[in-house]
Amino acid sequence: MQPEPSRFPERLSKVREHLLKDRCEALIILDMNNIRYLTGFTGGSGALLLDDARSILLVDGRYITQAREESPQAEIFECRDKMEGVAEILATFGAKTVGFESAAISFENYGKLKEKINDVRLEPIPNDGSGMRAIKDESEVALLREAAAKASETLVSMLNAIRPGVMERDVALELEYMMRRSGAGGVSFPTIVASGVNSALPHATPGARKLARGDVIVIDFGTVYGGYHSDETCTFVLGVASSRQKEVYGVVKEAHDRAVAAVKAGIPCCEIDRIARDCMNEGGLEPFFSHAAGHGIGLDIHEPPKMSASSKAVLEAGMVITIEPGVYIPGLWGVRIEDMVLVKKNGCEVLTKMGKDFTLLN
Secondary structure (H helix, E strand, O other), X not given: OOOOOOHHHHHHHXXXXXXXXXXXXXXXXXXXXXXXXXHOOOOOOOEEEEOOOOEEEEEXXXXXXXXXXXXXXXXXXXXXXXXXXXXXXHHHHOOXXXXXXXXXXXXXXXXXXXXXXOOOEEEEOHHHHHHHHOEOOHHHHHHHHHHHXXXXXXXXXXXHHOOOOOEHHHHHHHHHHHHHHOOOOEEOOOOEEEEHXXXXXXXXXXXXXXXXXXXXXXXXXXXXXXXEEOOEEEEEEEOOOOHHHHHHHHHHHHHHHHHHHHXXXXXXXXXXXXXXXXXXXXXXXXXXXXXXXEEEOOOOOOEEEEEOOOOOOEOOOOEEEEEOOEEEEOOOEEEEOEEEEEEEOOEEEEOOOOOOOOOEEO
């Protein structure tokens, strides 16, 4: 499933307006998700070159037919060597200053390109171009909403399979299998199922540890639908919970809820992080909150804006972000609660569907 073809000329126009300014006469787009966003091309390799009049999609022979079918608005150029092809096209532009995505090119390829274009100046694009995707249009929001729904519904359907004696990795594998069976195009990232002491690791890898009664279980999961990612984290306790587990969960849930309630256009991203962090501090848990309060999400699982204390970004209507405060107590357990949120003018909409009240699994 792809956005309507009419979206692409509008997006290209915005890129030209914001990036083709006094500094740059042309742009080299190498990030494949940015290329997909601007042209609809979903292949695994290519380059997009833009000046104020032309958009040329450069691919090798493997992708010619696909590029012509998916990107009829772009000129298609076939090449054997990507950097040689880029240099050849740039020569036809006659540009003296060319913007490029520094995060999307290797040092080796940068050197090859620089050698071939001689007197052309290469200028890094601010934010490496990914900021162009921060505000989602209606078609993107629909895809994100569907991805979130498929993931949430799948986890609900298999909660009864999460029981003592089952290995973490088996829960993760079953969840991924069922998400794919639901019609998802894939999983957003390797599913995290972390139990007991492993739940104190923010990015734990599911292993052979067997779930046990009294375990905290953190499940971080997501699907890809039409190229767009979902991201959700649920924390459960298996069988019986201690008062301390309930207390910590309550603090994280309050931090989550306060942050979500504050989301609306015009709010600085650092303010969202501060709200969640202040709540953790009130509960004596801020030292165990080791990451930002959230991030943008879309064609990439992490994209602008970032909900961190150092962020200079401001929320705008149409952004889709995560809110994910977490507490990780080494040697004991951890709690993370995460939802995807659509920013609106006067508030927000939570796109993920799992309830986040404290839940015992039996």
